[in-house]
Amino acid sequence: MNAPTPHQHLAPVIAQREVPAALIAALQHRFGANCSTAQVIREQHGRDESAFTTVPPPAAVVFAESTQDVSDAIRLAAQYQVPVIPFGVGSSLEGHLLAVQGGISVDVSRMNKVLSINAEDLTVTVQPGVTRKQLNEEIKSTGLFFPIDPGADASIGGMSATRASGTNAVRYGTMRENVLALEVVTASGEVIRTGTRAKKSAAGYDLTRLMVGSEGTLGLMTEITLRIYPLPEAVSAAICSFPSIEAAVRTTIATIQMGVPIARVELLDANTIRMVNAYAKLGLNEAPMLLMEFHGSPAGVKEQAETLQELAAEFGGQSFEWATTPEERTRLWTARHNAYFAAIQSKPGCRAISTDTCVPISKLADCLLESIDEADATGLPYFLVGHVGDGNFHFGYLIDPNNPVECATAEELNHKLVTRALALGGTCTGEHGIGLHKMDFLRAETGEGAVDMMRTIKRALDPHNIMNPGKIFSL
């Protein structure tokens, strides 16, 4: 493994390709008012939640309302060899939505129908613009739920494209495990289907898993079939404070190694709790904390909780606070959900540069503790939250985007953290994707050979390089 080289992630490489007026005219003819070239619309679609400096926005935005719309938009773009950037709700953290090579944005937020709910098979098929909260609202009456919960109320299309996960992944897996089948519009505008509703299959290449996590570079997903789950009979949540981050992490490691089927186990450091308390007046103990949730039968949940209490006690955990009603649980989880916003508010005008390493669970303490020392030494404020049951955690370095020193400090911290995570057998991104930010890290992580294989696949499936070009790898 080669060490990644630092790079200037706030200045992505821009190589704008021409968008001919004839294409814009053809799109306007086909889509009428659903094709916009208004500056404000274009600008909305040319940025995301990443910390990237401004890139010129896409030349036009097509609001697709059907698979046919998507297919027609891509066919027209293909005819002119113009880039197509899929857009869901704009919550990418890695610059996926930036028109670094120019082109048009295809916004699928109006494709927001839950197409079928197969409650007895625990599957649901949705359009890509359905958001995770909308989905859970729409299937609530069936007694089923969709567990994947990235921080934002992201679209299912975006979550699939970035192989997203969240707090429940430790028990329920990520989008990798939970997307069963797809309808995809390819780079030539053709509509194909991958997978079936069967729970398992050995039928040919796993195109579903190839598309999941391909960040819009191989096609645009227009239908997504997902696994859903029975709402657990019993749910119990708890928070527990620890004398140190190490103690909290060691408790987590022991939990996973024992095979306790915990549903969620999230870490917040003392400083993040201070921010959350200031933001939402929660009055939480300002010490490293684990937030946990247990799903199962009443007896199973009780048993898991007892095991956790014993483990936590061994590592000095104290003041377990339990919540069994939905209202109490919501109060506890508010701390976790507000962390990002609380942190952003703690430093007016700042943006957060979020790290996303994930390491084998036995390496979590090493990776995390050294990175905390490193961050503390710089004096740059940050928040720290972690899906620690998966070995995944996020520093959010709070930078003034106009302060080059702070930007460089954050970059350097991230660079050191990723280098450490890779050396420990981990990955540079657990759930946010590569986007513009982590291309060098991807090469360091997987080697040139694997990235070349990705490029070869991309070239074969998208010979004119029109699908979200310039993401994942340079091309």
Add this chain to the structure above:
Amino acid sequence: MNAPTPHQHLAPVIAQREVPAALIAALQHRFGANCSTAQVIREQHGRDESAFTTVPPPAAVVFAESTQDVSDAIRLAAQYQVPVIPFGVGSSLEGHLLAVQGGISVDVSRMNKVLSINAEDLTVTVQPGVTRKQLNEEIKSTGLFFPIDPGADASIGGMSATRASGTNAVRYGTMRENVLALEVVTASGEVIRTGTRAKKSAAGYDLTRLMVGSEGTLGLMTEITLRIYPLPEAVSAAICSFPSIEAAVRTTIATIQMGVPIARVELLDANTIRMVNAYAKLGLNEAPMLLMEFHGSPAGVKEQAETLQELAAEFGGQSFEWATTPEERTRLWTARHNAYFAAIQSKPGCRAISTDTCVPISKLADCLLESIDEADATGLPYFLVGHVGDGNFHFGYLIDPNNPVECATAEELNHKLVTRALALGGTCTGEHGIGLHKMDFLRAETGEGAVDMMRTIKRALDPHNIMNPGKIFSL
């Protein structure tokens, strides 16, 4: 979806490509005694457990002992554009090992080392020739186990290449979920790595999942990192007889829909139990039967078992027989494990043509019951076993391979079954792969567009079509 057309699976298309004497000489020079052209060795490597009639064997067999050996063998083959067929233990059921376009066999059975056991991360890295039983033997002392268990003591390489599963998949998933990372020798002989030991990742295209299930057509896996699991604290097994197959299946469907985390739930029909009783003198009740296994804490296992008993009672299940000691469990599971051999012995000289459909769980009863009626109407003997918790089941039609009427009858039954499964939203293969047998079914299942995408990927990654050509799709 187009209906698949019947085909003559016992006569695969053979288009032998020339294997130049210069290649054989070069292999013999490089590999010495580890390259064999002996007729008996070649014949051993030119067949598998499928019912295919004889195809000319590979021209030579290279016994690889290292990644370097594999790389060198493939480089030489690539130089002469000669097919390479990876070989593990030869337990394919779908003709994966047949040299339908000629070429050489690369046998990796001597690459059988467990390279590292990371007990604290619940991962293990193995060479492809390690078999599943060997792996479990070698990790036994750690208190961990690898749950994927196809019928044969298959190699981990072969299991990865066919996306295998088995009786534990209902709880632990298939090779799709349990292969974390790979070292692969590509069609040009290059060695690449995919994935890391991190539990989740959003780092670029999911090459690991692309390779898993690619049946040796995209490269040869030389190292495989797997998830392993803590041996459950408590295990309990049971068998239960039912008045009808429908009652057994309905019990299974209700179990899955309630979210009971059952570890195994297998169906045997009355006739198969008769065969097993005759073979192993087990004295089991000759009625449709579910074999079940529960993993968890003692309380959790008890709770699951009670739920199952209640559900089974609702559907008329009777005479629950429990086994909590390993010896008793082995006795019960013997019935399941012996089904194939018992069936083969019941009709001297026969071969079994095994079906492998998998449907959404709610469709299982419909799919199975109609197919039973159809099979019974022909009078052809068969065994019937099923990983019913996944919606996957196998008929094994017992044919005299020299009797064209029986062969045609089996083919027709399989064809009708697959057509039915596809119409119900299922797949033609849950765990055996496409191989030579199911190419038409794959096209019917996923459509020409998706198969074309697979071909495009294959052409890009293997431009001379040397890696196990003629499998999955025609090319």
